[in-house]
Amino acid sequence: MILITGGLGFIGTHVTRALLDLGESCVLVQRRPAPEHAGERVVVERADLTDERALLDIGSRHKITGIVHLAGSVPWPPGAYEPLEGAEKSLASLLNVFKAAREWGVARVGLASTIGVYLDVPGDGPFREDLPLSMAAAHPIPGFKKIGELVGDHLARTTGIDVVNYRIGAIWGPGGHTPSPFFGAPQLVHAAARGTEYGPLRVGDGIDLLYARDCGRAIALLQLADGLRHRTYNVASGRLTTNGEVVAAIRKAAPDTSIDLPGSPAAGTWLDVTRLREDTGFEPHYDTARGVADYLAWLRAGNPR
Structure with a gap:
């Protein structure tokens, strides 16, 4: 059973559909009230990711085997929070996802990143995942996605959790x-x-x-692949x-x-997208x-x- 944060959002709905098509069941986490069941093999749980206990309690009701973290790890929209509070909420959500992964013993955590991390790389492309990236960011979305990738890389090495970054295109x-x-x-x-x-x-x-339906399938394939040779994949x-x-x-x-x-x-x-094609067989x-x-x-x- 795969837990998807942001599972009722734009990309999340397509990832859910693709995982269902591949035979998985899904738990979708959102902050807003929602029906208990969104459909066959889909359960919707209400929890704020900054609430560690509420998130961990989901594991007492469902056997979670993997996590796809798509929910906002960015203080957005601008001005919604005081700057320090927004950063705190973003980082707390990410760290709570990893606490849950460790407690539940999940096989893999996928983290949504963005094509925007390449904004400061000279040229137009094609950009490979192993390109060196600037530590600076002109926009909060790629800025916090870079932070998420660094935190995920650190925790993958120090906890042994299998972490996969999705650098998602347009x-x-x-x-x-x-x-x-x-x-x-x-x-x-x-x-x-x-x-x-x-x-x-x-x-x-x-x-x-x-296209969104292809994006959902690519992320589902990365989540379910038996063995991945890399930590970061362009999803495009x-x-x-x-x-x-x-x-x-x-x-x-x-x-x-x-x-x-x-x-x-x-x-x-x-x-x-060579990595994505070679390791999952994905084609749009x-x-x-x-x-x-x-x-x-x-x-x-x-x-x-």
């Missing part, structure tokens, strides 16, 4: 937020589905886009996808859509065209995001 698709402050695909698809405004975006801007498509490619896919799926973006040379960041099932068609159908079926 994820888009059902359940995602729009507009994203970091890339344009979600708001472009929403604009096509709803007839709403988009921008400011440029046709040549891009990033390593991975391994290619640059520009806004222009997204617009072309939208026009193919919805020919009556009129979306025009100003031109610019292609620019963006993408990741090397959704290219840009299939992802756009699936997401448009999802939104036009009445789903809000």
